[in-house]
Each structure stands twice: as structure tokens, then as C-alpha cells.
Amino acid sequence: MTSDLKPLLKATDLHVEFPGRRGGSPARAVDGVNLEVSPGEIVALVGESGCGKTTLARTLLGLQRPTAGVVAYRGAPLSYSGKALKAYRREAQLVLQDPSGSLNPRHTVYDAVAEGLRIHGEATDERERVADALSRAGLRPPERFFLRYPHELSGGQRQRVVIAGALVLDPTVIVADEPVASLDASVRGEILSLLLRLRDELGLAALVVTHDLGLAWNIADRVAVMYLGRIVETGPVEQILTAPSHPYTQALLSVLPEGGEPVVLTGEPPDPTRIPGGCRFHVRCQVLAGGLADEAGVATQCRTQDLEVLAGGTGSRAACHVAQAEAQRASSRA
Structure with missing residues (x-):
């Protein structure tokens, strides 16, 4: 379902460099990238480990400041002041690869999902919003999970908690970094179906970072293939993966x-x-x-x-x- 609307998230001539070892040449992790994600669209960013796709994702979220180029959200360049970034990160949420590493083992599911609301000072109706986020993420009845700890959940349930933690702030775009890489094959389909359902029901846009073109085939509207810091091929998923x-x-x-x-x-x-x-x-x-x-x-x-x-x-x-x-x-x- 590719949208004809203006891009929600856009990178223009983006570069990210890191200092070289012992004063050597800098590492060009992102070396000139133009990329757009429109409302209600899922874009898969595909490539081998080390190609720069995670650095690109972090830069799109404002977690890494670009060396050159512009990241724009709703047509406005990102501001890197603390207040502006905090507001932006309410709209753009990250879902990490490893749910075990994303969740504090000492926090209950309720506290893990409510954390974003508390950081952003939106604790009003907290219980209702946490329950709604867990329900949308497929953990029903949500109250049954409130007092559980991560070690009491399956891998798929932990990933759903991470997704609920992103959904609780009602974002417009999600960046999912290898969202099913650490899950059993039997659970991967469930999480991919969940992401598609959230796109259809909530109009969420998503950038899904993966090394797996098979995953892209199952979930994406468009594919961007990245190699050594640059996108080397891009287009509609059917065309890229068939020809x-x-x-x-x-x-x-x-x-x-x-x-x-x-x-x-x-x-x-x-x-x-x-x-x-x-x-x-x-x-x-x-x-x-x-x-x-x-x-x-x-x-x-x-x-x-x-x-x-x-x-x-x-x-x-x-x-x-x-x-x-x-x-x-x-x-x-x-």
C-alpha cells in the first residue's frame, strides 16, 4: 500500500562519518543517501551486516547527527536541540532487534510500556493507554501481562511488549531494526502480520531494517538495497525482487x-x-x-x-x- 502523499520522513544527501583509527581516514558509514518514507508505507532497508543500514536508521531517528545532509520530518529539517528531539522521538519510535536486551529485567511489563508516557509527561490515563497499547500489540487480555517480568514471557511476547512500548505514544512512524531476527521461525510470521495490521489499522509508516530479502517480500511496499554506505537499488518490492x-x-x-x-x-x-x-x-x-x-x-x-x-x-x-x-x-x- 504505497502512499501518494508527501514523504513523512525524508533523507537528502545524507552522510555520516566516524573518525578513523589512530588519525586515519574517516569511516564513511553513510556516504550519500536519499530516502523517503510516506504515510502508511513500509520500506525495507536491506543489506549485509556493516553496510551502514543501522547507522542510517539511527540518523533518521535523530540518535546520530549527520556529518552532512538533511533529515526532514513532515517537510521540516530535524532540530537537534534537546526539546525538539524529545518531541520528534514521540512521533518516531524505535523497535530493536533483541527484545531481551530492550527490556529491563527488573521492570514489569506495565512499567516497560508506561516508561515512554512518563518520560514525555503524559501519565494521564496511563493504565488505560498501557492496556490499549498491549492489546493492539496482540497481548490480550492486557491486564494479565501487567505484573509479569520479561523472563516470564516467550520471545514473541517480549517483542510484542517492545512494540507496545512504541505504540503507547501513538507515533506516526516506526523504525524496526531486524525486528524478527532473534525469534523462532514460527513466531516471525506473527510479528510481521502484526506490523502489517498496525499499518492498515493505524496508518503507521515503517522503515524495517533487515538483511533478509524474504522478509522484505512479505512485508514491504518498497525496498532500498544498501551496500557500503549507499543505496544501490531501490523500487517497488515486486519489481526489485522479481527483476x-x-x-x-x-x-x-x-x-x-x-x-x-x-x-x-x-x-x-x-x-x-x-x-x-x-x-x-x-x-x-x-x-x-x-x-x-x-x-x-x-x-x-x-x-x-x-x-x-x-x-x-x-x-x-x-x-x-x-x-x-x-x-x-x-x-x-x-
């Missing part, structure tokens, strides 16, 4: 059931302090290694020419010399 243009996306998809012959990428992602010249994926690219870039006449560009940062919006785009050459040929034939 991916970027070799990296193709490799990620190949490991899924019915994904075809698995693509084994050589080596590890490069160090973000030493991003290679040319296409940042070329040192691992199966298309370049297999000679297809030579056939397309762009092998030299792959090795030496950087690609432009992909624009935001809802259209399909890929930062790949081969894909762009093929698209140009197809356009000329048409």
Missing part, C-alpha cells in the same frame, strides 16, 4: 528458496575507510568477473567511474553501469 537490476541485489536474492543458482560473492565488503574507486561493488561483482560488463562496453567505467547517488522517491533505480547501459539500449530500441 533485480543490480548484481548485489541479484546475489542477495539468489540465496532465497527458488532464488536460482546461488551467487557466491568473493571476499568481504571493503573497509568503509577505504572505499574503492569506480563502482563500490566492482571488486566483488559477479557480472564484472563473468565478462558481462565487457560485453556491455562498460568494464572500464565499472573499475574507475563512480556512480551518482540515487535520487529519492518511489521509482525504480539502480546504481550500476551495466544496468544503466542495458536500460539505454532498451530505450533506444523502443
Whole structure:
């Protein structure tokens, strides 16, 4: 359900750098990103560990200040004053990967969910709002969970408590960082169904950070594939996952059931302090290694020419010399 409304959350030319070790080159964790999330839309941010997706998510939430670029909410750039950030974090909530680490083992479920209300000075009708949040998160009857502690709950129930803690403030957007990675396969579907139901019933927007393209297929309206600090392909989920243009996306998809012959990428992602010249994926690219870039006449560009940062919006785009050459040929034939 992709919305045609103006973006609720938007990143424009976003960069985040961290100091290098012993005075070395800085690590470019986010190296030029344009990304939009519209009301009622679920966007999946996909990539390997270390690609920068969690840093991007934290920056979108105001937890990390960008080195350059702008994060805007409802069209207004984020202000990093304490009061403004507190107000923004009421609207934009984080759901973390590990519910056991997110919940204080000494706090009851009631206190864990009520914490946000107390921080923001909204303790009026606290009991009613906590009960409503737990109920919306699928813990019913909610009163039965009030006095329980995290260790008394299953993994799926703990994740529902974390989601209830986000819902209690009636946010407009949720950033979920690997929301089902630590759960059993039997519980993952329940949590994904819950997120979809919350989107449909409450109009929530969500950015779901994951390494799992299968999860994206089940939940997202759009997908943004991230590699070494940049989004290298983006577009509607059906198009990206059935006809991916970027070799990296193709490799990620190949490991899924019915994904075809698995693509084994050589080596590890490069160090973000030493991003290679040319296409940042070329040192691992199966298309370049297999000679297809030579056939397309762009092998030299792959090795030496950087690609432009992909624009935001809802259209399909890929930062790949081969894909762009093929698209140009197809356009000329048409």
C-alpha cells in the first residue's frame, strides 16, 4: 500500500562519518543517501551486516547527527536541540532487534510500556493507554501481562511488549531494526502480520531494517538495497525482487528458496575507510568477473567511474553501469 502523499520522513544527501583509527581516514558509514518514507508505507532497508543500514536508521531517528545532509520530518529539517528531539522521538519510535536486551529485567511489563508516557509527561490515563497499547500489540487480555517480568514471557511476547512500548505514544512512524531476527521461525510470521495490521489499522509508516530479502517480500511496499554506505537499488518490492537490476541485489536474492543458482560473492565488503574507486561493488561483482560488463562496453567505467547517488522517491533505480547501459539500449530500441 504505497502512499501518494508527501514523504513523512525524508533523507537528502545524507552522510555520516566516524573518525578513523589512530588519525586515519574517516569511516564513511553513510556516504550519500536519499530516502523517503510516506504515510502508511513500509520500506525495507536491506543489506549485509556493516553496510551502514543501522547507522542510517539511527540518523533518521535523530540518535546520530549527520556529518552532512538533511533529515526532514513532515517537510521540516530535524532540530537537534534537546526539546525538539524529545518531541520528534514521540512521533518516531524505535523497535530493536533483541527484545531481551530492550527490556529491563527488573521492570514489569506495565512499567516497560508506561516508561515512554512518563518520560514525555503524559501519565494521564496511563493504565488505560498501557492496556490499549498491549492489546493492539496482540497481548490480550492486557491486564494479565501487567505484573509479569520479561523472563516470564516467550520471545514473541517480549517483542510484542517492545512494540507496545512504541505504540503507547501513538507515533506516526516506526523504525524496526531486524525486528524478527532473534525469534523462532514460527513466531516471525506473527510479528510481521502484526506490523502489517498496525499499518492498515493505524496508518503507521515503517522503515524495517533487515538483511533478509524474504522478509522484505512479505512485508514491504518498497525496498532500498544498501551496500557500503549507499543505496544501490531501490523500487517497488515486486519489481526489485522479481527483476533485480543490480548484481548485489541479484546475489542477495539468489540465496532465497527458488532464488536460482546461488551467487557466491568473493571476499568481504571493503573497509568503509577505504572505499574503492569506480563502482563500490566492482571488486566483488559477479557480472564484472563473468565478462558481462565487457560485453556491455562498460568494464572500464565499472573499475574507475563512480556512480551518482540515487535520487529519492518511489521509482525504480539502480546504481550500476551495466544496468544503466542495458536500460539505454532498451530505450533506444523502443
